[in-house]
Amino acid sequence: MSYPIVEKKELAPNTVMMQIHAPLLTKKIRPGQFIIVRVTPNGERIPLSISGWDGDKGTVRIIVQAVGRTSTELVRLNRGDSIEDVVGPLGQPSHTGQYGTCVLIGGGYGTGAIIPIAGDLKALGNKVIAIIGARTKELVLMEDELRAVCHRVEVSTNDGSAGVKGLVTDVLAEILKQEPVHMVTAIGPVPMMKAVSEMTRPLQIRTYVSLNAIMVDGTGMCGSCRVGVGGTTKFACIDGPDFDGHQVNFDELVYRQKMYIPYEKKAMELCACK
Amino acid sequence: MSGATSNKDRMQIPLQGMPEQEPDARVNNFSEVPLGYLEAAAWTEARRCLDGCKAPCIKGCPVGIDIPAFIKKIEERDFIGAARSLKKYNLLPAICGRVCPQQEQCELVCVIGKKGPAVGIGRLERFAADYERMSGLIEVPEVAPPTGKRIAVVGSGPAGLTGASELARCGYKVTIFEALHRPGGVLVYGIPRFRLPIDVIDNEIEILKKMGVEIICNAVIGKTLTIDDLFAEGFDAVLIGTGAGLPYFMNIPGENLCGIYSANEFLTRVNLMRADLFPESLTPVFLGKKVAVIGAGDTAMDASRTSARLHPEKVTVYYRRSREEAPCLPREREHAEQEGVEFKFLTNPVRFIGDDNYFVKAMECVKMELGEPDASGRRSPRPIPGSNFIEEVDTVIMALGFGVNPIIKETTPGLETNKKGVIIADPATGRTSREGVYAAGDIITGGATVIKAMGQAKIAARAIHEYLLSKASTVTA
Numbered sequence: 202m203s204y205p206i207v208e209k210k211e212l213a214p215n216t217v218m219m220q221i222h223a224p225l226l227t228k229k230i231r232p233g234q235f236i237i238v239r240v241t242p243n244g245e246r247i248p249l250s251i252s253g254w255d256g257d258k259g260t261v262r263i264i265v266q267a268v269g270r271t272s273t274e275l276v277r278l279n280r281g282d283s284i285e286d287v288v289g290p291l292g293q294p295s296h297t298g299q300y301g302t303c304v305l306i307g308g309g310y311g312t313g314a315i316i317p318i319a320g321d322l323k324a325l326g327n328k329v330i331a332i333i334g335a336r337t338k339e340l341v342l343m344e345d346e347l348r349a350v351c352h353r354v355e356v357s358t359n360d361g362s363a364g365v366k367g368l369v370t371d372v373l374a375e376i377l378k379q380e381p382v383h384m385v386t387a388i389g390p391v392p393m394m395k396a397v398s399e400m401t402r403p404l405q406i407r408t409y410v411s412l413n414a415i416m417v418d419g420t421g422m423c424g425s426c427r428v429g430v431g432g433t434t435k436f437a438c439i440d441g442p443d444f445d446g447h448q449v450n451f452d453e454l455v456y457r458q459k460m461y462i463p464y465e466k467k468a469m470e471l472c473a474c475k
Numbered sequence: 476m477s478g479a480t481s482n483k484d485r486m487q488i489p490l491q492g493m494p495e496q497e498p499d500a501r502v503n504n505f506s507e508v509p510l511g512y513l514e515a516a517a518w519t520e521a522r523r524c525l526d527g528c529k530a531p532c533i534k535g536c537p538v539g540i541d542i543p544a545f546i547k548k549i550e551e552r553d554f555i556g557a558a559r560s561l562k563k564y565n566l567l568p569a570i571c572g573r574v575c576p577q578q579e580q581c582e583l584v585c586v587i588g589k590k591g592p593a594v595g596i597g598r599l600e601r602f603a604a605d606y607e608r609m610s611g612l613i614e615v616p617e618v619a620p621p622t623g624k625r626i627a628v629v630g631s632g633p634a635g636l637t638g639a640s641e642l643a644r645c646g647y648k649v650t651i652f653e654a655l656h657r658p659g660g661v662l663v664y665g666i667p668r669f670r671l672p673i674d675v676i677d678n679e680i681e682i683l684k685k686m687g688v689e690i691i692c693n694a695v696i697g698k699t700l701t702i703d704d705l706f707a708e709g710f711d712a713v714l715i716g717t718g719a720g721l722p723y724f725m726n727i728p729g730e731n732l733c734g735i736y737s738a739n740e741f742l743t744r745v746n747l748m749r750a751d752l753f754p755e756s757l758t759p760v761f762l763g764k765k766v767a768v769i770g771a772g773d774t775a776m777d778a779s780r781t782s783a784r785l786h787p788e789k790v791t792v793y794y795r796r797s798r799e800e801a802p803c804l805p806r807e808r809e810h811a812e813q814e815g816v817e818f819k820f821l822t823n824p825v826r827f828i829g830d831d832n833y834f835v836k837a838m839e840c841v842k843m844e845l846g847e848p849d850a851s852g853r854r855s856p857r858p859i860p861g862s863n864f865i866e867e868v869d870t871v872i873m874a875l876g877f878g879v880n881p882i883i884k885e886t887t888p889g890l891e892t893n894k895k896g897v898i899i900a901d902p903a904t905g906r907t908s909r910e911g912v913y914a915a916g917d918i919i920t921g922g923a924t925v926i927k928a929m930g931q932a933k934i935a936a937r938a939i940h941e942y943l944l945s946k947a948s949t950v951t952a
């Protein structure tokens with residue numbers, strides 16, 4: 202099968218938004234779910250969060266950051282090119298409900314992933330605050346779109362070129378001082394999700410994180426994606442990707458994410474896409 | 476007919492050996508190990524089948540193949556006729572000839588097998604099917620005129636493929652939905668190429684397509700669409716053949732260390748994703764120097780033999796019971812041994828120990844002894860206190876059996892399952908608790924064999940046909 206890219210936009214260096222035509226896929230998507238793509242016939246299967254979809258057009262939207270061989274090959278594709286395989290929606294939808302005040306935190310591609318969740322939470326009557334974290338101004342993604350679905354959006358950059366200078370947790374700390382928060386969801390790099398969970402733990406604020414474990418099938422068949430949660434093993438692809446941040450063994454996740462580094466380097470060295 | 480050879484003469488003919496790739500050569504490739512009979516050997520082997528035999532083999536076969544009939548065709552050198560005779564009972568003889576546990580089925584009860592080696596029924600089955608395929612004379616089964624009814628088959632393993640074929644023959648428009656990017660189920664992601672070459676499976680899939688069966692890959696039923704959506708989309712019945720794909724772990728400390736795989740993951744990376752070709756194929760697999768495979772079923776044999784082909788220093792199979800209880804096919808254990816795989820019986824891991832980078836570096840084991848027979852009749856193993864010892868390992872592959880994937884159950888209201896998630900289906904029809912929903916294969920047995928999955932699919936297909944006929948007649952009446 203083949204799945205055409207019907208729209209592509211560069212959001213930041215090495216980061217693109219793509220709309221993929223995959224009509225069968227778009228019928229049942231819920232916020233928080235992901236897809237798995239295989240870019241080429243010899244390609245690896247990699248998971249990507251769904252950052253939006255259009256059932257009428259039959260398109261699903263992804264935000265891709267080029268970090269290695271497969272993601273680089275993907276971001277190099279253009280409108281009109283096709284992806285070999287796209288499967289989904291996978292995983293459990295995010296926890297949505299009537300919480301009160303919700304803070305959604307996105308780092309990197311996670312900013313795209315929180316957009317559908319924010320939309321749902323707002324529609325359910327919650328007050329929705331989003332925090333976007335980035336290293337520098339040009340890496341702040343999707344700010345306008347997020348503003349449209351949130352009551353308030355804050356930005357933090359490491360160098361202070363946009364929003365607050367510092368980390369998302371600095372902004373979160375401020376918000377926690379200003380008002381009661383009933384639910385936090387963080388999607389992005391593991392250190393960020395871990396720091397957020399540590400900050401909300403003493404305050405006993407319900408906190409969800411979306412675990413980016415290494416996956417193969419994404420259907421519960423292999424166990425590549427196993428993560429430690431509350432002392433037991435879960436499969437991120439079917440039990441998650443969202444889990445209670447206070448229960449997650451983040452250190453294990455980081456180690457497991459590094460399992461193939463020598464192979465990843467080699468695959469990248471041999472890439473014509475460099 | 477073949478009266479020229481008396482039964483006495485037949486019994487003098489020795490079992491015809493099947494040529495194999497030498498162990499030294501085959502550990503360097505993923506090509507098939509047994510090379511198949513040539514015509515002369517097949518003909519000679521066929522002559523070992525006695526005339527006027529009561530053919531207990533037919534009862535030994537889970538799908539009741541008329542075994543003497545196809546063997547006699549081989550003796551008459553009507554090899555194509557032999558293949559067609561097989562296909563009346565078994566849609567996938569090239570596959571079953573290779574992977575069926577014949578020693579526990581047809582060959583177990585073979586009359587001459589009481590005195591010496593049984594007739595090589597599996598080898599002959601494979602020969603006939605290969606002959607037909609290689610001669611390019613494969614017949615696409617005839618399909619009945621369209622009934623106008625549509626059937627969704629979920630999963631494309633042996634159960635799904637068989638069900639689809641049977642239903643297409645009855646004139647239904649069949650669509651297979653498969654979660655992975657390639658159809659075939661365990662046949663493509665689990666069983667290695669050196670036991671079952673991929674072109675054998677692809678060939679079967681081509682035939683299905685020629686029969687008008689549509690195969691939609693990348694569709695996870697329960698996620699992409701639910702069973703209820705399928706009915707809403709206009710399907711008249713659903714056959715579930717989603718297998719038992721959920722790998723078990725032991726729930727012992729250190730099991731999530733890097734370098735510890737389920738057999739499913741390890742085999743999927745190599746078989747489906749071709750990690751053996753990395754970096755030409757982009758999916759990697761980590762294989763260290765000392766590989767431990769836990770368990771001694773067919774999956775463990777496949778994992779250990781696949782490991783051996785990726786050139787570690789050592790591959791060892793650890794099993795908590797003794798050699799006699801090992802559930803794998805004896806021929807597969809022999810193949811593994813020939814390929815340098817070692818076995819440690821009555822040994823069980825109790826925890827895994829990691830290095831500074833969270834990679835497994837050792838495994839603590841305990842020696843086991845056998846106690847009283849358990850419910851399955853096998854003597855149950857128990858640890859010998861104080862017998863713990865440490866084994867240095869850097870890759871561990873867990874081959875402990877399978878549970879059932881929860882996706883369909885969670886998303887199909889009213890579909891009854893047992894405690895383990897196995898779909899409850901009437902063995903005589905494959906009917907589930909939901910009207911119009913039938914199930915076959917590992918999803919109703921929780922891990923069995925290719926031939927059993929096919930047999931159940933055939934039963935379910937027939938029941939679906941009857942169900943739709945009776946529904947049609949009540950509507951018109």
Ligand SMILES: Cc1cc2nc3c(=O)[nH]c(=O)nc-3n(C[C@H](O)[C@H](O)[C@H](O)COP(=O)(O)OP(=O)(O)OC[C@H]3O[C@@H](n4cnc5c(N)ncnc54)[C@H](O)[C@@H]3O)c2cc1C
Nearest residue numbers: 247249250265266269270271272310413414415416458465
């Ligand atoms: C549920 C989930 C949602 C995700 N959503 C997005 C998203 O929306 N946008 C985005 O850009 N990225 C997303 N990722 C991460 C993305 O899957 C990885 O960046 C990608 O797999 C890297 O592959 P690569 O070949 O380009 O890089 P590599 O050089 O192969 O790997 C770079 C790093 O990515 C991780 N990785 C590698 N292979 C896999 C794999 N098969 N599965 C998961 N992680 C892997 C590893 O930690 C590795 O160290 C998500 C991951 C998960 C699990």
Ligand SMILES: Cc1cc2nc3c(=O)[nH]c(=O)nc-3n(C[C@H](O)[C@H](O)[C@H](O)COP(=O)(O)OP(=O)(O)OC[C@H]3O[C@@H](n4cnc5c(N)ncnc54)[C@H](O)[C@@H]3O)c2cc1C
Nearest residue numbers: 630632633634654660661665696717718916917923924925
């Ligand atoms: C490594 C290994 C070696 C084996 N060796 C042998 C052997 O030598 N001889 C033998 O007889 N048996 C063997 N078996 C057992 C045999 O393979 C199985 O009994 C048989 O494949 C079961 O067939 P099935 O069609 O029920 O399921 P499967 O072959 O498991 O196929 C199920 C298919 O359904 C798909 N699927 C699952 N969920 C969904 C969903 N929600 N939506 C869409 N698709 C879905 C899966 O991706 C898969 O393709 C072996 C098994 C393994 C794992």
Ligand code: FES
Nearest residue numbers: 419421423424438
């Ligand atoms: S990715 Fe294979 S089980 Fe989760």
